[in-house]
Amino acid sequence: MLELTDVSKTYRGGVQALRRTDLVIQPGKVTVLLGPSGAGKSTILRCMNLLVQPSTGTVRVEGLPALAARRSLREHRRLTGMVFQHHQLILRYTALRNVLLGRVGYQRLWSVLVPPNKTDLRISLDALDQVGLLGKALDRADSLSGGQQQRVGIARALAQQPRLILADEPVASLDPATARRVMQLLHRVCQENGITLVASLHQVDLALEHADRIIGLAHGEVVYDGPAADVSDADLRLIYEGTPAPTHEDQLAAAAR
C-alpha cells in the first residue's frame, strides 16, 4: 500500500538520518521499527507521509497519483492517522474536541468556525467508544491520565477513518503495564478497522508481541527486515549494538578457546 524507493534524508547541517532505502509496506499488517536512539525511526516514519521531505527518492501510495501533486498528498495525509509520544493533545480542550480535530481533513476550511456536524460528532464519539473513553468525552484532556491521553490520541487518529496509522513511540511515556494495555488497544483497533499500522517502539517485548514484521534500523540503515517470529537474539544485537550475528564457525572457534 506504500512504497518507498531510494528514499534518504540528510537534514540541514549534514546529518544523514536515513540512507537510501527501498521499502514496501503491505496492507493490513503491523510493522514495527526497532533501533537505538538516533537510528532514524522517526525520520523514516515522517518520510512516509512527507512530514519530512526526503532528500532523494519517492514515496508512492497505492491508488493515488504521485504525491508530488498537492491534492494527492492531501488525500494521503487525510487517510493517514498519526499517533505521537508527547504533545499530541490540546490539553485545555475536552477529549471529544480533541478527537473532533481528527475530522478536520474532511471539512472545509471555514467549518472549524461552526459547531461540528452530526456525522463528525457520531464518528468521534464512536472512536472514543472504541478506546473505552466514551464516559470521558466531556472531560478536559489535562484531567486524564497519561494512558487515557494516549487513548484519546488513538481515538483522534481513528476519527480520521484512516487506512494507515503511523505511530511514533506511541507508548514510550507510559508505565510498563499501561504501555502494554495501550499497545494492545492500538493493535486491536487497527485489526478491527482494517488499518495498516507502522509503529516505532523501544520496547522489544511489545514489538515482538504485536508486530507481523520487524524492521531494524541502525545508523540510518535497515539492518534487519523480516517476520517478528524469526527475530533472534543475534538479530537484536545487530540492531542495537551493531555486532553481526556470530557464524557457526565463530561459535566453534569461541567454544575451542
Ligand SMILES: Nc1ncnc2c1ncn2[C@@H]1O[C@H](COP(=O)(O)OP(=O)(O)OP(=O)(O)O)[C@@H](O)[C@H]1O
Ligand atoms: N530536524 C532535524 N534536524 C537535524 N537533525 C535531525 C532532525 N531530526 C532528526 N535529526 C537527526 O537525525 C538522526 C535520526 O533521528 P531520528 O529522530 O529519526 O531517530 P530515532 O530513531 O527516531 O531516535 P529516537 O529513538 O531517539 O526517537 C539523529 O542523528 C538526529 O539527531
Ligand SMILES: [Mg+2]
Ligand atoms: Mg524518534
